[in-house]
Amino acid sequence: MIKFLDNKLFRYLSVFLFLNSAILPVKSSSALAAWAIKTNGVLEFRTKSNTNLKAYFQKANQISGDRFWVDFPGELKNPRTINGNGPIKEIRLGKPNKGKTRLVIEFKKETYLKPLSWKLVGIDQNRWRIKLFDPKYQFEKIGEGVVEKKKIFKANQNSIPQRKSEYRYLKLPEVKQNKFLVVIDPGHGGPDPGAIGIGGIRETDVVLEVSKIVEKLLTEKGVKVRLTRKNEIDLDLPPRVSFANNTDADIFVSIHANASRGKRRDINGLETFYYRGWRGRLLAKKIQKQILRVSPGSPDRGVKQGRFYVIKNTRMPAVLVEIGFLTGRLDARRLEKTTHRKRLAYAITKGILEYLNKVG
Ligand SMILES: [Zn+2]
Numbered sequence: 403m404i405k406f407l408d409n410k411l412f413r414y415l416s417v418f419l420f421l422n423s424a425i426l427p428v429k430s431s432s433a434l435a436a437w438a439i440k441t442n443g444v445l446e447f448r449t450k451s452n453t454n455l456k457a458y459f460q461k462a463n464q465i466s467g468d469r470f471w472v473d474f475p476g477e478l479k480n481p482r483t484i485n486g487n488g489p490i491k492e493i494r495l496g497k498p499n500k501g502k503t504r505l506v507i508e509f510k511k512e513t514y515l516k517p518l519s520w521k522l523v524g525i526d527q528n529r530w531r532i533k534l535f536d537p538k539y540q541f542e543k544i545g546e547g548v549v550e551k552k553k554i555f556k557a558n559q560n561s562i563p564q565r566k567s568e569y570r571y572l573k574l575p576e577v578k579q580n581k582f583l584v585v586i587d588p589g590h591g592g593p594d595p596g597a598i599g600i601g602g603i604r605e606t607d608v609v610l611e612v613s614k615i616v617e618k619l620l621t622e623k624g625v626k627v628r629l630t631r632k633n634e635i636d637l638d639l640p641p642r643v644s645f646a647n648n649t650d651a652d653i654f655v656s657i658h659a660n661a662s663r664g665k666r667r668d669i670n671g672l673e674t675f676y677y678r679g680w681r682g683r684l685l686a687k688k689i690q691k692q693i694l695r696v697s698p699g700s701p702d703r704g705v706k707q708g709r710f711y712v713i714k715n716t717r718m719p720a721v722l723v724e725i726g727f728l729t730g731r732l733d734a735r736r737l738e739k740t741t742h743r744k745r746l747a748y749a750i751t752k753g754i755l756e757y758l759n760k761v762g
Contacts, residue, residue, distance in 0.1 A: 432476040432503040435528075436547025439490065443535040445507065446549045449474060451528045452573055459517045467491055468515050470534065471506040472522075478503040488541035489513040507534070574748070575755045579624030582758050585646040586620075586629050587656040587712060588613035592636030597661030599728025603738050606634065609657045611740070612725065615747030616657070616754075623755060643715040652762065653685055654720035655754065656712045659737060660727040670730030671701035674723045675708030681719035681761055688760075689723055689753030696745040700726060700733055719761075723750060 437447035449455070456473040477497055484493040486508075494506040509515060515535060522532045529549065588610045590596035596605030610631070617627040628649060630642045646654045662669040674690040676682035686705045694702050703724075713720040725746050726733030736742040 430476045430501075432478045433474040434472075434476075434478070434495075434503050434505060436545070436549045437505060438543060438545025438549050439493075439507070439534070439541075440545075441537065441541050441543050442533075443537050443541065444531055444533050445470075446525075446529065446531045447472070447505070448529050448547070448549045450476070453528070455522075455530070457522050457532075459520070462509075462511055466508055467511045468509040468513060468517075469506055470509075470517075470520075470532075471504055473498065474503040474505070475501070476503055477501050484544060484546075486510075486544060488537055488539060489535055490544070493544060509535075574619065574623060574752055575759055577623060577625060577755050577758045577762065580626070581624075582762055583626040583628065583649060583651045584620055584754060584758075585649060585651040585654045585716075585718075586613045586616055586627060587642050587646070587654065588629065588631055589656060589658040591631050592634050594636060597659055597728045599659075599661060599665075599737070600667070600731070600734040601738070603728050603734055605659045605661070605728060608659050608728070608737050608743065609725070610634070612743050612747045612750070613657050615744055616655075616750050619747060619751040620754065623751075625755070625758070639711045640715075642712055646716045646718065646720075651718050652758065653681075653754065654713070654716045654718050655685075655689070655750065656710070656720070656722040657750070658722060658724050660724045660733075661729045662727055665729040667729065667731040670727050670733040671703040672697055672724060672726055673703035674705050674721055675710060675713060676705070676719075676721050677708065677710070677713040679719060682713070682721060684761065685719050685753070685757045686721045686723075688757045689721060689750055692749035692753040692756075693723065693725060693746055696742075696749045697726065697733070697736070700730075700736075725750075 433450040433453040435448045435450065437445065439445050454475060458471050460469045462468045477500065478495055481496045486492050489509050491508045491510045494508070496504050496506065498504045513535070520532055520534070522530060525531050590606040590609070594606070596609070598604055613629060617629055620627045628651070630645050631637045672690065672693050674686040676686040683705065690705050708722060710722050713722050726737050728734050728737060
């Protein structure tokens with residue numbers, strides 16, 4: 403929600419809506435799909451999902467009347483001007499610079515607007531509303547396209563949390579369907595709980611939950627997934643490796659959480675290991691980058707070469723991810739929450755998909 407502030411010193415005012423950081427590629431088409439100024443003076447518009455908007459207001463000057471405009475990512479095909487009625491002089495759709503779309507509403511000179519009370523509100527994932535004026539006389543609706551069009555969710559998106567701004571910054575890339583097989587290895591299990599952290603939090607539980615979410619997300623993207631374990635069983639390292647080597651898996655990802663010696667609460671951070679090859683290293687880099695994004699403040703311990711059994715003996719590109727320190731104050735507090743585990747799972751999935759897209 404944005405309030406428009408009227409400041410005499412800064413007649414030029416810009417407001418940024420950071421709903422997420424997904425930025426469309428420069429050459430993509432306009433993110434503006436439809437717009438309408440309704441008879442009650444409300445502007446509504448529909449965009450692509452995950453759109454960053456910038457909205458501006460400028461007071462009238464010698465050349466033009468009051469103007470309100472919104473910039474959208476993506477390039478408009480046909481710049482055009484539409485005649486207004488009532489207090490609106492005209493609406494212009496243009497491309498202020500390459501790869502952008504601008505919707506300008508210019509008011510007639512005598513119009514009295516109250517931008518102080520304006521609020522641009524997101525009413526949906528892809529719909530927006532702002533009350534611009536109270537029509538004194540009859541005002542005829544102006545617009546293009548259908549604003550109310552319902553977004554059709556693909557079946558596989560139902561399970562992805564849709565709550566505003568929660569995971570959308572982690573929009574997952576598309577990959578070729580049914581082409582890839584990924585083995586996910588949740589560390590430890592059964593009588594071996596792995597690391598035990600603050601408040602008794604157990605590595606085996608954390609990594610199993612994260613792994614299962616990764617499995618679900620990858621499956622929804624058309625990637626085949628095999629888990630080395632699906633529940634609390636005692637699984638030694640050699641069977642994990644032979645399991646992976648007996649498949650045609652493209653990659654192997656082992657998921658772990660860390661503990662520091664002496665259980666030092668000041669030690670936090672994320673790290674990803676590979677054993678050999680540029681592919682393993684690339685996969686590690688992609689995953690490390692994404693898990694850091696969802697763990698602000700937690701140190702980047704880097705992408706490193708490590709001689710862990712499971713990544714040393716698997717034949718495909720393999721990595722071992724440490725998603726945080728269960729003994730660290732910052733990491734443990736997060737890792738005990740399902741929301742953070744989901745974010746980490748998204749991040750790992752994103753890293754995997756990016757890798758598959760690049761190398762696959
Ligand atoms: Zn471990």
